[in-house]
Amino acid sequence: MKATAKAHTNIALIKYWGKRDERLILPTNNSLSLTLDGFYTKTTVHFRNDLLRDVFYLNDTVVSGEAYNRVTKFLDLVRQQFGKQDLYADIRSTNAVPTAAGFASSASGFAALAAASTRALGETMTEEALSQLTRQGSGSACRSIYGGFVEWQMGMKADGSDSYAVPVAPAHHWDVRVAAVVLNATEKDVSSREGMKRTVDTSLFYQGWLDGIPQDLIDIKDGIRHRDFEKLGAIAEANCLRMHATTLGAIPPFTYWNHLTVQVMETVRQMRQIGIPAYFTIDAGPNVKVLYLPEYEYKVEQTLRELPGVADVILSRPGEGITYL
């Protein structure tokens, strides 16, 4: 009744930004990501007969409040799916991801939790079924089941049975690197969940966001297939800017950027002007992720580290999907 799984986080190149069903976590658009080896969560789930409630430790510290509730709510789903309503679990996670700093720690967290909890109950699941289950913990997590480039197909059905991730190209297909530029390790103001809801409900720019997705997906998949870095980078950067534009059209308007975010974006553009192919993408927080190829690693890292206000630069390669330990 005990199992351990490891999952890596992922960075969206075509963003998931909006839900059509908040309970089942069904998105309004397909998204596409790269799984990263640098950030991961390792989780051990131990179902025990002597527990009266779940206990959850993150990095050896007991967790309560909202983070605890999300974990037990997710385990309720797992218990319900497999008819194990009377079993509680001891959950121990270690996060090699700066939590809540825009690094989607929820992605690796829920992917590892889904894999470890189902394995602990002795269930073997297809990757498709595991992705569907994981999705209900956190949308972006459903992509972390697979390594490399991954697409989350939004699906059309109301019950979510056709909404799950599929692999696009494995990690070894193409060594695209990502430098995560850490600007501010404090908790973010508007969570991605709240931000995307406000945007869907109120942003005048939301339809424009949706309209751009189909072509972006066609183009970026073509870029991945042909290992065309300029194409991949340009589409990822433009898609990120359109996602962030929707927040400015929301009521009340908001932004995830601060002045340091804009400074890094500008620096990436300047790198391109002097012949270093680098592109940025940003999730629901101020930190910036910079895409580059291995031969430019030294230059990209040095340039980013020299910027004032940069606390750290963490480098990643394409990572693998779920593993059981």
Ligand code: DP6
């Ligand atoms: C901006 O997956 O954290 O990182 O489904 O509500 O848990 P919930 O949201 P979450 O949102 C991620 C949003 C994003 C873009 C992306 O990862 O695709």
